[in-house]
Amino acid sequence: MVLSEHADPETIVDTLARLNIRKKSHIHSLAYASRFATQDIPKYTLPETSSEAVVAYQMIHDMLEFDGSPAKNLASFLSTWMEPEAEKLMVENLAKNLADQDEYPATMRIQDRCVSILSHMWKIPSGQKAVGTATVGSSEAVQLGGLAMKWRWRDARKAAGKDVSKPNIIYASNAQVALEKFARYFDVEARVVPVSEKSRFCLDVEKAIKLVDENTIGIYVIMGSTYTGHYENVEAMSKALDDLQKRTGLDIPIHVDAASGGFVAPFASPNLKWAFDLPRVVSINTSGHKYGLCYAGIGWIIWRSSEYLPQGLVFQLHYLGGSEATYTLNFSRPASSMIAQYYNLIRLGRKGYTDIITNCLTNARLLSCALEKTEIFEVVSDIHRPRGQFYNSHGTAKCSPPSDYTKNSSFNDGLPVVAFTFSRKFKEDHPDVEQQFVVNLLRARGWIVPSYPLPPDCENIEILRVVVRESMTEELVELLVTDILWAVNGILEEGQHFLSKHTQPSSHNRAEAFTSDKKPDGKHVYSRVC
Structure with missing residues (x-):
């Protein structure tokens, strides 16, 4: 908060x-x-x-x-639209407390079903019985996952008569703040792995493995960086830890922070190994209110089995009328968001989620290629590039995708996120133009597009980022590109006067296309090709 x-x-x-x-x-x-x-x-x-x-x-x-308008808030991962039937269910159940299991047994059965559905979605092996719970979001869920790893590490160290005063956890510098909160709030040393262009601004497995020691409680691996949308390589991290265990005997678990990717990868990249099909992965969290397509207030965490959830963390409560087992950081919370999640799961099914996620990725690829073709920007994210081709700051990995944007298997895996920056040539030609100028002008048109530097060691690259959600249509992509070009061309033609003139939204005529490279006076005008 x-x-x-x-x-x-x-x-x-x-x-x-x-x-x-x-x-x-x-x-x-x-x-x-x-x-x-x-x-x-x-x-x-x-x-x-x-x-x-x-x-x-x-x-x-x-x-x-x-x-602001939710449809034009391109900074947020949170869903801003649900079907009327889902909203009706939420209103009907606003008064229900998810913590009161004895009073609302039917509600609890719905949570049980959601946990089971997610476990299967994340490839729980046959014969294993996963356990999990709903949370108020991924931030709470990732704390619970970290605490479970800490307690298991502590119990094992105590049983061996070893010191338990110096736990550490490993994650990359692109981590969302919730991971940092866990380390700070629960007295765990954060060993932060620097990111690089080579590691695609995500966890570098070779650097991470060098930070592991006997006090490492686990490694957070992120399925969907909030900076660029890249997936971290869970399988490679798992294999590196397997090799480490053979050499040293250290058994280090992985918690997958799949806040966004948990509802993207199963449908867009069904053959990707990142979940419980890797034995090293002991727990996974996700946000139902991101690509789970629910309104804010619902997250999930699943453990591979009860073996990975120390019973000392589970409270048995008796004062609400029955015996209830609970493991959360808070207590009372609304049941309505969890019920809405179940609605989406049974309403959409695998096909529905696949169609929606594919549509988000398709529009993200369309936006990425349109931005690169203006030559004003280069795109740092890689979901629009053919599989195996990645961004590099030398500009050799331009957009040259297959003709079918909807064929996920032809492109790199990742979230429907477009991270982009001024191209090297544009910055050389116009060194006084700041990306923040574009952000401010887009805000005048109602768009919210954040601009910020990449994580430490890559902070020299400042990006703008667009999160493509279900509500982002192809038409909105076209309008966004048009407004970006309006902003850039206006700055180049009128400079500070243009910035001052457009501090407030005003009506304007969006041209269907820009067709000329230069105006009659010789000034350069950038064009869009969607």
């Missing part, structure tokens, strides 16, 4: 009064106050009296109108 600070209304009033600005900024100014004959409502303190429900609703509704 984002941290918020207390606001002192008296301080705000005094400050604004000295500046001759609105004197009642600490009070909601109700647009419909005269119609509903209500009094002012304070913003930062609890009102002394009640308000009519219609007034409270309208005030909050109008306030939230200033949020």
